[in-house]
Amino acid sequence: MRKPEVLSPAGNLEKLKFAVDFGADAVYLGGKLFNLRAKAGNFTLEEMAEAIEYAHSRGVKVYVTLNAFARNFDFKAIEEFVKEVKELSPDAFIVSDLGVLSTVKEVAPEIDVHISTQANVTNYRAVKVYKELGASRVVLARELSIPEIREIKERVPEVEIEVFVHGAMCMAYSGRCLLSNYLSYRESNKGACSQSCRWKFYLVEETRPGEYIPIEEDSSGTYIFNSKDLCALPLLPQLIEAGVDSLKIEGRVKSSYYTAITTSVYRRAVDLLVSQGKEAFEGELPLLMEELKKVSHRPYTTGFLDGKEEILQHYESSSYIRNYKFLGIYREGFWEVRNKVEVGDEVEVFLPEVKSFTAKVEKIEVLKKGKLQETASTNPNQRARIYFDRELPLAEKAILRKRVGVTAGV
The missing domain is CATH 3.20.20.70 (Aldolase class I)
Known part of the structure; x- marks a missing residue:
């Protein structure tokens, strides 16, 4: 192959x-x-x-x-x-x-x-x-x-x-849309698309200006242009x-x-x-x-590739599914922290060859002015040594993440 x-x-x-x-x-x-x-x-x-x-x-x-x-x-x-x-x-x-x-x-x-x-x-x-x-x-x-x-x-x-x-x-x-141009004056075909298709829309009947009729299948509404x-x-x-x-x-x-x-x-x-x-x-x-x-x-959808009839729009919400938070990346013996990490956090370590391991944070040492200082938590843009409740096969460019179980808007 x-x-x-x-x-x-x-x-x-x-x-x-x-x-x-x-x-x-x-x-x-x-x-x-x-x-x-x-x-x-x-x-x-x-x-x-x-x-x-x-x-x-x-x-x-x-x-x-x-x-x-x-x-x-x-x-x-x-x-x-x-x-x-x-x-x-x-x-x-x-x-x-x-x-x-x-x-x-x-x-x-x-x-x-x-x-x-x-x-x-x-x-x-x-x-x-x-x-x-x-x-x-x-x-x-x-x-x-x-x-x-x-x-x-x-x-x-x-x-x-x-x-x-x-x-x-x-x-x-093929992505050649004009909705953004007309609804937000941002030209999609020059890279400034405002993703107007992800918005929630209402109907207005021409003899009833100002009377907005919701388009909905249920109380959460229907995002009629929102693609998977x-x-x-x-x-x-x-x-x-x-x-x-x-x-x-x-x-x-x-x-x-x-x-x-x-x-x-x-x-x-x-x-x-x-x-x-x-x-x-x-x-x-x-x-x-x-x-x-x-x-x-x-x-997710496979789109048009398999030739099957499939609904490609997601009508319930335009929100992303974000169940994991990126906490940091492992480089040269330290974690480069991107989001707050605390002792007691249940985390996953992801290795570049697509292997992941679960663990619990037991101890954190933050590097400040060339010296390690023990702390219960560490904030973004710090370098730290993080110790877990089990020995993990850490490798250069390993990723640290935490399950959060939330969704967030576009």
């Missing part, structure tokens, strides 16, 4: 390092302009240079998103951005707009071009056209089934195929057999913890399938799925 790339989101420099350290083959990131995640931290040129050096030194590729839809007045800035970024030697630009594609080919012909899912490529003829225009990879529309993906790869085998396998989904066709989250992990064998070259995880605005866990799970799954086969993968699938339920998510 051929080995596809695990492609992870990098919303900022820390998230990029988490993605690289937890097993990504490649990451995708954006500059401060012209990408479709304006609310991600994104990268200055200096940060992008550091990110690319960090990734490349560890054998990981970096793709720069340039996938906003441009207007006439954007092109001077786009050309300047491409000139500056090409000097940093990224592995590809990701584009949606044909004008942007032609600009990248003129200004940086030595850099590969990937066609974004925003271009909503749904057939092999479109893939052939993009190949003729100089693209080396196409990120297919999320509306396709695995048989359709297989046929595209068979008909245009020389073009790499990338498919989203995990993360948030848009209720609009994609999780294609159970379909990984079929996707790889179909010839998919890159498995893409959504989530540049998600947390570093989300990046680490999802990257680890898909890394482990791909390695299992390729080295040990489908039976070994299916044996670990319940454990891997359980890990994906421990990150921020809405109810």
Whole structure:
């Protein structure tokens, strides 16, 4: 079985390092302009240079998103951005707009071009056209089934195929939505989407202005545009057999913890399938799925991939399910604390190879001015030694987390 790339989101420099350290083959990131995640931290040129050096030194590729839809007045800035970024030697630009594609080919012909899912490529003829225009990879529309993906790869085998396998989904066709533009004056196709589809809506009858009629199935309401989250992990064998070259995880605005866990799970799954086969993968699938339920998510769906009729909207709530809190990461013998940890906490330690162990915190020593001080709790942004009620196989980049059993709004 051929080995596809695990492609992870990098919303900022820390998230990029988490993605690289937890097993990504490649990451995708954006500059401060012209990408479709304006609310991600994104990268200055200096940060992008550091990110690319960090990734490349560890054998990981970096793709720069340039996938906003441009207007006439954007092109001077786009050309300047491409000139500056090409000097940093990224592995590809990701584009949606044909004008942007032609600009990248003129200004940086030595850099590969990937066609974004925003271009909503749904057939092999479109893939052939993009190949003729100089693209080396196409990120297919999320509306396709695995048989359709297989046929595209068979008909245009020389073009790499990338498919989203995990993360948030848009209720609009290939994410090309205008709700945000009209309801909050934030342009979704330039990265500033306010997720208006997740809001709670009411009906107003034209002769009764000001009289709001709730849309509801029960007292909690009905979120009629609110999409479930994609999780294609159970379909990984079929996707790889179909010839998919890159498995893409959504989530540049998600947390570093989300990046680490999802990257680890898909890394482990791909390695299992390729080295040990489908039976070994299916044996670990319940454990891997359980890990994906421990990150921020809405109810999962396999989307359109398996071709089955399924309700893709979640009507009860637009809230995320967040059952675990990220407490810290283990580096160089200390825990780098991100959320408060206290003696007596029941915790889990997650290792990068997708193994987790439960324990109880028995003692905490905080590092202050080079000296360890015993304390009953530790707050964020501290380095500490944490002792547990059992011996754990701690490893570099182990993650500490705690079950909290709550949901939180979008």
